[in-house]
Amino acid sequence: MKRTQTLLALPLLLAASSVEASERRFTYTYESLVLNPGDVEIEPWTTVRIGRDDFYNRFDHRFEIELGVAEQLMTAWYVNVTARARDTADGRQSELEWGGISNEWKLKLSDPVADALGSALYLEWSYAPTEAELEAKLIADKRFGDFLAAVNLVGEYELKFETDESETEIKFELDAALAYVSEHFSAGVELRNHNVVEHGEWEASALFVGPTLGYKAERWWTAATILAQVANLKPAEGSDSTLDLAGHERLEARILIGLHL
Secondary structure, eight states: OHHHHHHHHHHHHHHHHHHTTTOOSOSSSOOSOOOOTTOEEEEEEEEEEEOOSSOEEEEEEEEEEEEEEETTEEEEEEEEEEEEEEEETTEEEEEEEEEEEEEEEEEEEEOTTTSSSEEEEEEEEEEOSSEEEEEEEEEEEEEETTEEEEEEEEEEEEEEOOSSSOEEEEEEEEEEEEEEEOSSEEEEEEEEEEEEEETTEEEEEEEEEEEEEEEEOSSEEEEEEEEEEEEESSOOTTOOOSSOOSSSOSEEEEEEEEEEO
16 A cells, blocks of 8 residues: 555656756755756846955856756756956956856756655856856755755866966865755755865865745746855965955855746
8 A cells, every 4th residue: 555655646746846847946056957848948147246355346147048958958058247346456447248158958867856866967168258168067956855955066177268378277166055945935055165276286265155045936936045155265375364355255145037938
């Protein structure tokens, strides 16, 4: 009897997973779920970064179109724009920069509800006038009762186009999140550890933690996160600073809005 009940419940679990396939409960940490084949969603999002050693404000805007390509596979295209204000040797300067285009592919390997662990592979490339990037993510998540947990391991290779010669930079990131999820609302916490490697040397590592909130309706959803830098895990030699405000910001915030077409 127990086995029969489990088999009867399995389609319901899979159906519930499918319905929620496009909603994101976190803004930095990705989940394994993907769009169903043929589904389309537009997703504008903004990231705000505030506070370095000197005055520094930055707004990164992305406009995304997502498409379900096949079972367990989706893709997305982005356009990117950055607005920045900062203090320089010549005074305070503001600039608006075209960030180029990005393309992502996400392959779902297992389901966070029906399987012991949800998992997915993620690949994104970006090209802009001043740089090119390639980013890969290993995604794991699990739904247990009313709670959702997710972890991402991220690697990024960046090529900067300089006048004399190109420069490369490697970044590694660990993202993790835990949230309570109800029918329409979610609330939890996200963690982000961002690391920079230049010329083969581990140069920087900043740890961010903060709350995340989400809401979903029938045809749209939104999620927002505020992250405060809480620790400098790789201080410069001779420095006793508890925060890295040379290459990272004191505060980050991100908001996503998803609209089902």
